[in-house]
Amino acid sequence: MLSSADAVVNRGRFVPHVPDDRTAVVRHRARVGYVDTDKAGVVHHTVYLVWMEAGRIEYLRARGVDYRRFEVERGLAMPVVEANLAYRSPARFDDEVVIETWVSSVTRARIVFEARVLRDGEVLCEGAITTAVVHLAEARPVSVPEELRDACS
Amino acid sequence: MLSSADAVVNRGRFVPHVPDDRTAVVRHRARVGYVDTDKAGVVHHTVYLVWMEAGRIEYLRARGVDYRRFEVERGLAMPVVEANLAYRSPARFDDEVVIETWVSSVTRARIVFEARVLRDGEVLCEGAITTAVVHLAEARPVSVPEELRDACS
Amino acid sequence: MLSSADAVVNRGRFVPHVPDDRTAVVRHRARVGYVDTDKAGVVHHTVYLVWMEAGRIEYLRARGVDYRRFEVERGLAMPVVEANLAYRSPARFDDEVVIETWVSSVTRARIVFEARVLRDGEVLCEGAITTAVVHLAEARPVSVPEELRDACS
Amino acid sequence: MLSSADAVVNRGRFVPHVPDDRTAVVRHRARVGYVDTDKAGVVHHTVYLVWMEAGRIEYLRARGVDYRRFEVERGLAMPVVEANLAYRSPARFDDEVVIETWVSSVTRARIVFEARVLRDGEVLCEGAITTAVVHLAEARPVSVPEELRDACS
Numbered sequence: 001m002l003s004s005a006d007a008v009v010n011r012g013r014f015v016p017h018v019p020d021d022r023t024a025v026v027r028h029r030a031r032v033g034y035v036d037t038d039k040a041g042v043v044h045h046t047v048y049l050v051w052m053e054a055g056r057i058e059y060l061r062a063r064g065v066d067y068r069r070f071e072v073e074r075g076l077a078m079p080v081v082e083a084n085l086a087y088r089s090p091a092r093f094d095d096e097v098v099i100e101t102w103v104s105s106v107t108r109a110r111i112v113f114e115a116r117v118l119r120d121g122e123v124l125c126e127g128a129i130t131t132a133v134v135h136l137a138e139a140r141p142v143s144v145p146e147e148l149r150d151a152c153s
Numbered sequence: 154m155l156s157s158a159d160a161v162v163n164r165g166r167f168v169p170h171v172p173d174d175r176t177a178v179v180r181h182r183a184r185v186g187y188v189d190t191d192k193a194g195v196v197h198h199t200v201y202l203v204w205m206e207a208g209r210i211e212y213l214r215a216r217g218v219d220y221r222r223f224e225v226e227r228g229l230a231m232p233v234v235e236a237n238l239a240y241r242s243p244a245r246f247d248d249e250v251v252i253e254t255w256v257s258s259v260t261r262a263r264i265v266f267e268a269r270v271l272r273d274g275e276v277l278c279e280g281a282i283t284t285a286v287v288h289l290a291e292a293r294p295v296s297v298p299e300e301l302r303d304a305c306s
Numbered sequence: 307m308l309s310s311a312d313a314v315v316n317r318g319r320f321v322p323h324v325p326d327d328r329t330a331v332v333r334h335r336a337r338v339g340y341v342d343t344d345k346a347g348v349v350h351h352t353v354y355l356v357w358m359e360a361g362r363i364e365y366l367r368a369r370g371v372d373y374r375r376f377e378v379e380r381g382l383a384m385p386v387v388e389a390n391l392a393y394r395s396p397a398r399f400d401d402e403v404v405i406e407t408w409v410s411s412v413t414r415a416r417i418v419f420e421a422r423v424l425r426d427g428e429v430l431c432e433g434a435i436t437t438a439v440v441h442l443a444e445a446r447p448v449s450v451p452e453e454l455r456d457a458c459s
Numbered sequence: 460m461l462s463s464a465d466a467v468v469n470r471g472r473f474v475p476h477v478p479d480d481r482t483a484v485v486r487h488r489a490r491v492g493y494v495d496t497d498k499a500g501v502v503h504h505t506v507y508l509v510w511m512e513a514g515r516i517e518y519l520r521a522r523g524v525d526y527r528r529f530e531v532e533r534g535l536a537m538p539v540v541e542a543n544l545a546y547r548s549p550a551r552f553d554d555e556v557v558i559e560t561w562v563s564s565v566t567r568a569r570i571v572f573e574a575r576v577l578r579d580g581e582v583l584c585e586g587a588i589t590t591a592v593v594h595l596a597e598a599r600p601v602s603v604p605e606e607l608r609d610a611c612s
Binding site: 348351387391396 | 498508538539
Binding site for chain 2: 039040041042045046049050071077079080081082083084085086087090136
């Protein structure tokens with residue numbers, strides 16, 4: 001796990017810091033669909049959040065957690081409680097992008113995922129997504145289960 | 154225009170501050186669609202960005218700027234360069250929400266919109282969306298045009 | 307209720323037929339968002355399905371059925387089992403469109419909604435959406451409940 | 460190319476018919492995201508259209524057409540003019556699905572793509588998507604260019 005001090009606070013915003021330890025980073029690829037573009041001819045800013053969400057699932061899978069099973073068996077979900085994104089350069093239709101995901105901080109109540117989206121090595125977007133854990137049926141927050149804590153440490 | 158000092162920096166994140174001057178705030182309503190929900194039974198976190206995008210269009214309309222015409226006539230667009238969101242409480246299917254939008258800062262290169270989404274007076278999500286202005290055909294940033302600057306001041 | 311014979315079969319496809327009885331039609335309005343557009347500068351073809359979904363909710367509400375409550379109390383949902391759409395003319399950013407929804411057929415197992423999307427009286431898209439009713443926990447189809455049948459007749 | 464007679468008309472709706480010649484079919488894979496689900500716990504019906512859109516791009520790529528370049532160089536786009544879908548069984552979060560795409564008909568003005576979405580060999584959704592070709596700047600339909608016609612025959 002990275003120290004949360006690795007995150008650079010820049011004019012009041014969270015800017016992710018890619019860990020030196022490359023084994024801490026999980027990667028997956030996505031292809032930009034037509035539906036992802038908008039009339040400005042570039043990828044809509046919501047789509048990066050979608051890619052980062054998939055990145056969290058892939059991160060957990062790579063660490064041995066089947067998130068689908070986790071939700072079903074535990075009756076829990078992992079909502080986003082904060083999202084801080086910096087858009088650097090636009091992705092375009094049919095681009096192949098790489099999403100890199102890692103964890104910068106785990107506390108009793110929160111897991112902070114950081115992520116960046118790249119195209120040919122160029123960073124297009126980076127951000128920090130803070131998640132909590134909630135009990136779905138009871139609609140209340142719970143402590144981060146050990147299973148997730150271990151996977152993210 | 155609000156002073157940017159009105160924005161509270163909270164643990165490294167931008168937290169919006171609703172202006173005392175209620176005339177600075179533009180409101181519109183949205184109804185939560187089935188498509189907006191996810192398997193956790195709540196509104197997906199990307200949807201708040203969609204509502205806030207509509208909020209910026211409605212803000213400009215209320216201030217006399219037809220954003221559609223603006224883009225066409227000027228060949229410009231207003232991309233999001235940063236998004237900082239705090240999710241407080243989930244919206245649910247068929248909820249009627251109110252989106253409040255205002256401008257917290259205008260500089261030569263950036264307009265910072267702040268927004269919050271409410272249901273029956275309860276804040277569900279709030280955030281700051283930083284936008285730039287780009288020339289679409291030349292794919293380069295330009296200064297915020299006077300027309301936008303005036304509308305947002 | 308309309309006779310299903312009102313639906314015109316045109317080259318193997320369902321084409322909706324607006325009922326003469328205007329009281330059978332429920333209308334709602336939508337504003338085209340930036341996110342709804344794609345790089346061709348027009349509204350993406352999926353968005354019409356989203357508007358028609360909202361149309362079904364509004365149709366039921368106008369007929370006395372609160373669909374949110376219906377799902378919760380009954381443990382049922384109303385999935386789309388067929389969708390047949392004809393796209394006539396593109397909607398564009400910031401257009402205000404009207405969605406007209408009516409029911410063309412109710413059987414023991416299916417409710418067929420028809421809908422069209424208009425802008426200033428021009429039909430942009432029209433289609434027939436066939437829905438079933440399923441018991442969510444048991445994941446099995448059930449007969450259309452009397453409450454829905456009555457609302458749609 | 461398949462004869463359009465291969466398409467089975469079933470109660471007024473187009474039902475796709477998978478060609479015997481498996482070389483006519485182009486496949487790609489997709490992973491169901493959390494964002495793709497709705498409160499019923501299954502994939503929203505719009506998502507299949509998104510997968511089928513990607514299928515058309517992959518179909519053309521496999522046949523030697525880079526659709527991105529095609530649009531840019533020709534100033535053309537390929538809008539959906541009809542969509543006819545039959546939903547057989549729901550996809551769920553984190554499923555890996557296979558999308559099979561082929562062309563059932565090419566005329567001077569239309570290319571009809573057929574597609575089906577499978578999970579472990581089970582058909583979840585199948586449909587026919589009819590596309591036209593338009594000149595973007597002039598906003599008018601044009602004949603299907605030879606380049607597309609050849610790729611789809």
